[in-house]
Amino acid sequence: MNDLPVVNIGICGLGTVGQGVWKHVTRSRAKLEARLGAKLRLTRASVRDLTKKRQVRVGASRLTTDPMEVATDPKIQIVCELIGGTTVAKAVTLAALRMGKTVVSANKALVCEHGPEIFAEARKHGGHYFFEAAVAGGIPIIKAIREGLVANRFDRIYGILNGTCNYILTRMERERLTYGEILKEAKARGYAEADESLDVDGWDTAHKASIIAYLAHGTWVPTQAMGVEGITRITQVDMHYAREHDLAIKLLAVIERDFKTDELSVVVAPMLLPRTKVLANVNEVFNGVSVTGDVVGETIYIGRGAGQDATASAVISDIVDGVTLLVRGNAALPEPVEHHCPPRPPEHSTNRYYLRLDVKDEPGVLSKIAAATARFKVSIASVQQTQSTRAAAATLMLTTHLTNEKAIRSAVAQLRRLAGVLGTPQLLRIASFED
Numbered sequence: 001m002n003d004l005p006v007v008n009i010g011i012c013g014l015g016t017v018g019q020g021v022w023k024h025v026t027r028s029r030a031k032l033e034a035r036l037g038a039k040l041r042l043t044r045a046s047v048r049d050l051t052k053k054r055q056v057r058v059g060a061s062r063l064t065t066d067p068m069e070v071a072t073d074p075k076i077q078i079v080c081e082l083i084g085g086t087t088v089a090k091a092v093t094l095a096a097l098r099m100g101k102t103v104v105s106a107n108k109a110l111v112c113e114h115g116p117e118i119f120a121e122a123r124k125h126g127g128h129y130f131f132e133a134a135v136a137g138g139i140p141i142i143k144a145i146r147e148g149l150v151a152n153r154f155d156r157i158y159g160i161l162n163g164t165c166n167y168i169l170t171r172m173e174r175e176r177l178t179y180g181e182i183l184k185e186a187k188a189r190g191y192a193e194a195d196e197s198l199d200v201d202g203w204d205t206a207h208k209a210s211i212i213a214y215l216a217h218g219t220w221v222p223t224q225a226m227g228v229e230g231i232t233r234i235t236q237v238d239m240h241y242a243r244e245h246d247l248a249i250k251l252l253a254v255i256e257r258d259f260k261t262d263e264l265s266v267v268v269a270p271m272l273l274p275r276t277k278v279l280a281n282v283n284e285v286f287n288g289v290s291v292t293g294d295v296v297g298e299t300i301y302i303g304r305g306a307g308q309d310a311t312a313s314a315v316i317s318d319i320v321d322g323v324t325l326l327v328r329g330n331a332a333l334p335e336p337v338e339h340h341c342p343p344r345p346p347e348h349s350t351n352r353y354y355l356r357l358d359v360k361d362e363p364g365v366l367s368k369i370a371a372a373t374a375r376f377k378v379s380i381a382s383v384q385q386t387q388s389t390r391a392a393a394a395t396l397m398l399t400t401h402l403t404n405e406k407a408i409r410s411a412v413a414q415l416r417r418l419a420g421v422l423g424t425p426q427l428l429r430i431a432s433f434e435d
């Protein structure tokens with residue numbers, strides 16, 4: 001055992017995830033070392049504030065406030081970037097990769113925004129960049145798409161990719177609280193990003209969707225090129241409607257490729273999902289990803305999407321891959337082949353929709369709404385009315401038959417201009433995902 005090679009690991013960022021990694025590597029060290037045939041040393045860690053109380057005990061001599069010291073320490077072979085953000089994290093990542101090291105990251109914003117540059121740097125200097133923890137927390141979805149499902153092409157991938165939002169939506173549904181009340185708890189549990197608007201406005205899901213789209217199709221879709229909506233406009237009225245109609249509201253990423261036209265679409269938005277779908281029943285902090293491959297059919301992955309332990313599980317799996325490559329030879333894993341898929345135009349995207357509007361409670365409003373939707377050939381399937389919280393107003397909930405995205409958006413723009421319509425209508429897709 002004494003002759004085993006030693007692999008030194010440095011942790012940049014000892015917050016929620018970093019401490020989880022420290023804790024579980026320490027606890028499972030003997031088991032991991034036996035499986036790897038190598039000794040693991042947690043050599044150094046960086047933090048911003050040396051006086052902050054930590055859940056894990058790290059000797060003062062091993063702590064620094066300079067993550068670059070960890071990243072460029074010649075003794076350290078594997079650097080975990082668990083800082084977050086795209087400035088310091090990027091500098092640390094590139095510095096470590098330029099020294100030929102392996103970098104393990106949970107940072108989806110960084111992969112999404114600077115993936116090509118980072119991957120190129122890893123290749124150039126003979127290092128590796130692993131990021132399993134960046135998508136869907138503890139679910140090994142990157143391994144599944146990149147390795148396990150390599151025989152497939154992917155017509156459709158859809159997923160609940162943000163634990164914070166799923167936690168909020170589940171609790172809103174069950175306890176009828178507002179999203180703001182529950183967000184505080186999600187933060188306390190370590191699920192939310194340092195900037196929580198990344199979660200609730202949909203951007204964190206968009207970062208993850210961009211990474212999945214690249215791994216599955218070889219095309220980088222920047223978040224600005226996707227439709228991205230968050231959950232902040234979901235109200236108890238929407239929740240009530242969903243409950244009554246056996247639907248669930250989930251923040252979904254939907255990645256679809258039409259292999260006839262090659263068009264690729266990546267959308268992030270809250271959607272109504274029939275309760276019969278597995279993902280409609282994925283609750284709390286859990287994430288769920290449905291991957292449909294032409295060879296395998298549909299496969300579904302469910303697991304905790306955020307939080308210290310689940311994320312540490314994914315980071316440690318990458319550390320283990322890094323150690324394996326170091327100890328048993330420097331092979332590379334299969335990489336996506338770069339390919340340019342054109343974006344799918346909105347008129348090629350069809351859905352049923354749910355539309356909630358506050359309107360003046362007076363005669364003729366409904367006929368004006370029907371005329372506005374008919375103008376864009378949007379056919380209404382059902383109408384329900386309830387009391388509005390606004391004075392002298394009613395809330396209407398409409399659903400449409402299948403219609404295309406361009407038509408419904410034009411109809412909603414027209415509705416916003418109608419004198420009888422108050423405020424901004426709420427538009428949600430009703431996702432059925434039937435072929």
Ligand code: NAP
Binds near residue numbers: 046048085088133
């Ligand atoms: P966190 O709790 O805020 O921890 C960040 C750590 O980095 C802290 O130790 C902090 O130091 C340090 N740090 C922050 N800014 C720094 C700077 N400018 N220079 C040096 N050190 C700095 O964040 P986290 O939740 O662990 O997330 C870390 C990464 O994992 C992010 O990319 C996040 O998106 C990703 N991620 C998180 C989860 C989750 O459930 N939390 C899940 C998957 C992926 P102090 O402790 O001294 O403040």
Ligand code: HSE
Binds near residue numbers: 204
């Ligand atoms: N804030 C993220 C989430 C962390 O809630 O899903 C996991 O990526």
